Amino acid sequence: MAVAARTRPVGTRRLETAANAKVREALVGYAFVGIPLLYFVLFYLFPIGYAFYISFYDWGILGKLGYRGFGNYRELWHDQLFWTWPPKRGTAIWNTLYYTAIVVPAQMALGLALALAVNARIRARTFFRAAYYFPSLTSSAAITAIAIYILNADGLLNWALSKVGGHPVHTPWFGQSSTALESIMGLNIWTTSGTMMLFYLATLQSIPTDVYEAAAIDGTSRWRTFWKITFPLLKPGHFFVAVLSIIGCLKLFDQAFIVSGGKGGPAYSTETAVLYLYQTAIGDARWGYAATVGIVLFAIIFLFTLVQRLLFGKAEIGY
Amino acid sequence: MNRSRFPSRTATALALAALAAAITAGTTLAKAGGSSAPEARKATTITLAHWNSSPVELASLRATLAAFERTYPSIDVKEISLDPYPEGMLARFAARKPPDVFYVDSSVFPDWVSQGVLEPLDGYLAKAKVTTKPFFPNLVNAFKYKGKLYGLPKDWSPLAMEVNTAALAKAGVSVPTTWAQLQSVGSALKSAGQPPICLSIDLARILAFMYQNGGGFLNAARTQAVVNSAANVQAVQTYINWLKSGIAQTPAQLGVGWCGEALGKEKASIIFEGNWVTSYMNETFPKVKWATFPMVRNRARGNLGFTVSYSIAKDSKHKTQAFTLLRYLEGPTGMRIWTNAAGFLPSRGDVKPPAGRAVFLKEAAATHPWQFAPGFTKVIDTANSELQSAYEGKESVQTALANIQAAAAAALRR
Numbered sequence: 001m002a003v004a005a006r007t008r009p010v011g012t013r014r015l016e017t018a019a020n021a022k023v024r025e026a027l028v029g030y031a032f033v034g035i036p037l038l039y040f041v042l043f044y045l046f047p048i049g050y051a052f053y054i055s056f057y058d059w060g061i062l063g064k065l066g067y068r069g070f071g072n073y074r075e076l077w078h079d080q081l082f083w084t085w086p087p088k089r090g091t092a093i094w095n096t097l098y099y100t101a102i103v104v105p106a107q108m109a110l111g112l113a114l115a116l117a118v119n120a121r122i123r124a125r126t127f128f129r130a131a132y133y134f135p136s137l138t139s140s141a142a143i144t145a146i147a148i149y150i151l152n153a154d155g156l157l158n159w160a161l162s163k164v165g166g167h168p169v170h171t172p173w174f175g176q177s178s179t180a181l182e183s184i185m186g187l188n189i190w191t192t193s194g195t196m197m198l199f200y201l202a203t204l205q206s207i208p209t210d211v212y213e214a215a216a217i218d219g220t221s222r223w224r225t226f227w228k229i230t231f232p233l234l235k236p237g238h239f240f241v242a243v244l245s246i247i248g249c250l251k252l253f254d255q256a257f258i259v260s261g262g263k264g265g266p267a268y269s270t271e272t273a274v275l276y277l278y279q280t281a282i283g284d285a286r287w288g289y290a291a292t293v294g295i296v297l298f299a300i301i302f303l304f305t306l307v308q309r310l311l312f313g314k315a316e317i318g319y
Numbered sequence: 320m321n322r323s324r325f326p327s328r329t330a331t332a333l334a335l336a337a338l339a340a341a342i343t344a345g346t347t348l349a350k351a352g353g354s355s356a357p358e359a360r361k362a363t364t365i366t367l368a369h370w371n372s373s374p375v376e377l378a379s380l381r382a383t384l385a386a387f388e389r390t391y392p393s394i395d396v397k398e399i400s401l402d403p404y405p406e407g408m409l410a411r412f413a414a415r416k417p418p419d420v421f422y423v424d425s426s427v428f429p430d431w432v433s434q435g436v437l438e439p440l441d442g443y444l445a446k447a448k449v450t451t452k453p454f455f456p457n458l459v460n461a462f463k464y465k466g467k468l469y470g471l472p473k474d475w476s477p478l479a480m481e482v483n484t485a486a487l488a489k490a491g492v493s494v495p496t497t498w499a500q501l502q503s504v505g506s507a508l509k510s511a512g513q514p515p516i517c518l519s520i521d522l523a524r525i526l527a528f529m530y531q532n533g534g535g536f537l538n539a540a541r542t543q544a545v546v547n548s549a550a551n552v553q554a555v556q557t558y559i560n561w562l563k564s565g566i567a568q569t570p571a572q573l574g575v576g577w578c579g580e581a582l583g584k585e586k587a588s589i590i591f592e593g594n595w596v597t598s599y600m601n602e603t604f605p606k607v608k609w610a611t612f613p614m615v616r617n618r619a620r621g622n623l624g625f626t627v628s629y630s631i632a633k634d635s636k637h638k639t640q641a642f643t644l645l646r647y648l649e650g651p652t653g654m655r656i657w658t659n660a661a662g663f664l665p666s667r668g669d670v671k672p673p674a675g676r677a678v679f680l681k682e683a684a685a686t687h688p689w690q691f692a693p694g695f696t697k698v699i700d701t702a703n704s705e706l707q708s709a710y711e712g713k714e715s716v717q718t719a720l721a722n723i724q725a726a727a728a729a730a731l732r733r
Contacts, residue, residue, distance in 0.1 A: 015493065023327050024327065024328070027329050028328045028329050031329065031333050044370075060434050061409060061412045061413055061431075061434045061436060062412065062413070062415075062434060062436065063413075081697075090704075100499060118680065151576035152571055152572035152574045153571060153573065154573075155574070168620040172569075172571070172572055172574070174571075175569070175571025176571070176708065176711060177708070177711060177713070180713070197359070229559070257336035261702050263704075264704065265706045266698060266704075266707045266711075267705075267707040267708040267711065267713065268704045279697065279700070280697075281695075282405065282406050282409065283405075283700075284430075284694060284696055284697055285409055285430060285434065
């Protein structure tokens with residue numbers, strides 16, 4: 001027998017290699033994505049679907065206790081602790097919306113101010129950037145625990161206010177319903193503004209400098225430059241920060257839980273939607289009803305995000 | 320390209336994925352199965368779940384369990400401390416892997432027993448010829464449901480009046496016994512510049528005063544709410560007036576977490592707390608001169624009893640051994656070791672209480688258990704919020720009690 005000849009001509013072999021390589025590339029991609037995707041499906045998609053399923057049942061400690069159809073949703077519609085009409089402070093939904101309405105603009109404004117400040121050519125810029133961002137890195141539980149001490153009736157804040165005001169101040173900030181939620185607002189505005197600052201900073205630095213040069217040539221004042229040029233060009237930043245901020249505010253839980261010991265605070269002033277969900281699930285062990293609360297909250301957040309997307313469109317810079 | 324030298328990218332990706340999966344599986348298995356080493360002896364291991372509020376309490380429990388294991392060498396007890404307790408227990412119930420013996424607070428007992436997670440004890444008690452007669456009847460009844468017994472009380476505490484004797488001496492007044500005397504003592508303390516009374520806006524304290532005025536929360540059969548009575552309105556109004564007039568202050572106003580801390584830091588002269596404050600004061604504020612006195616009264620004596628039971632899980636796999644442990648812990652020997660070491664009050668009449676707590680035992684006759692009906696956790700939260708609103712002046716006491724009545728009635732209907 002002669003030397004074993006090549007079984008396939010060169011041309012076909014190259015074609016086969018190309019097709020195999022494409023399939024292999026695809027397989028490699030799927031393999032890398034496979035594990036995180038599995039995690040995402042198992043821990044995010046599956047619980048959401050399962051929560052939707054058990055919201056139609058009366059689900060107790062030991063499992064299914066009975067099919068209720070839309071009974072849970074009807075009960076939630078009439079639940080005075082969850083929401084009332086007309087809106088009233090002290091209900092879960094209206095507390096959360098009131099909190100969001102105040103905190104989101106304040107966070108955006110403070111984040112923007114800090115971003116403008118650290119974007120300017122001042123010395124130790126990097127230090128200030130790190131310093132302003134630092135509160136966002138720390139655990140919110142730890143910050144709240146310390147804030148409870150500082151905002152005590154005999155605490156540091158009242159001591160400082162007494163010195164400034166000249167007469168003794170003894171307000172228990174977290175202990176009375178008129179100031180408890182507002183104190184949490186102040187705490188969160190300060191903590192999260194660092195993250196918002198970073199987003200605004202990124203958008204700010206992507207604005208080309210020739211716009212500012214043109215403005216300088218035209219002789220615009222600092223304020224007009226900011227209001228007429230910088231602010232509109234930050235639209236993608238506004239949209240992104242607003243969406244994140246609103247979603248985060250609607251999910252407020254840990255500060256409300258720590259400040260009130262899980263009870264919803266003095267006279268239900270710190271009762272938020274997620275805290276109400278937690279109380280129903282753990283305090284009452286009514287997981288079907290708690291799942292209903294979760295689904296309704298999901299629907300509200302989804303609605304907000306959808307409205308924002310439709311109103312403000314895609315995040316695109318256009319000069 | 321030289322494919323033979325290095326493994327292909329697909330193979331690498333798949334190998335990494337398999338490695339990641341293996342590591343995850345391995346650590347999960349290790350956590351689940353590796354912690355309980357196989358027993359060399361033939362002893363059965365049962366678990367006891369509890370919460371823990373101080374190192375002294377933990378040491379006392381361990382001492383009691385060690386004594387049990389010496390008496391019954393064939394049973395090993397693994398004690399686990401859960402924090403937070405209700406959440407940890409709910410997770411274990413839901414997983415059908417509950418501890419064999421565990422604490423049940425009297426306030427969550429109706430929820431747990433109505434959901435069917437507790438084992439009835441009547442059969443075991445009858446077979447072992449153990450009677451519940453030595454126990455205080457009020458406490459045993461707290462753990463009965465539909466005629467069956469589901470737990471035995473392990474200890475208890477009522478409220479009493481703790482007084483800073485030095486402050487009262489400086490104000491030149493004697494210890495009050497009625498509401499009227501409490502009012503005048505409070506005014507005297509205020510005029511003498513001494514620390515005020517400490518009162519919390521908490522149903523777990525205000526309810527005692529409602530009982531003292533002849534009111535209540537639920538009727539005896541626990542089928543109806545009676546929150547909306549004139550006696551209750553008067554009691555709550557008096558309580559709030561003490562706070563408004565300045566002779567009493569809340570813990571928040573005093574800058575403390577609870578009234579016990581106020582007594583210790585000498586920010587309050589009179590507080591109403593239970594036996595837990597005795598060990599707390601002795602350990603944390605030993606220099607303060609204070610003493611315990613009986614609870615005040617008005618039209619009647621009225622007090623709340625906070626008690627915890629040992630119960631056995633319905634899904635327990637070692638019910639016989641669990642009952643042996645429960646019988647020991649609730650028997651005279653076990654209870655004596657526990658209460659003497661931890662400083663708690665025994666729930667049996669034939670066990671002598673630790674020193675300095677006789678005042679609490681005398682409150683037993685006027686004690687109503689701190690317990691309602693299934694699903695009342697939210698009602699208690701509503702009650703506390705309504706009382707806080709009434710205290711802050713956002714609504715009248717009548718409105719607050721009417722709202723609490725509505726919430727209680729709704730919970731009873733479910």
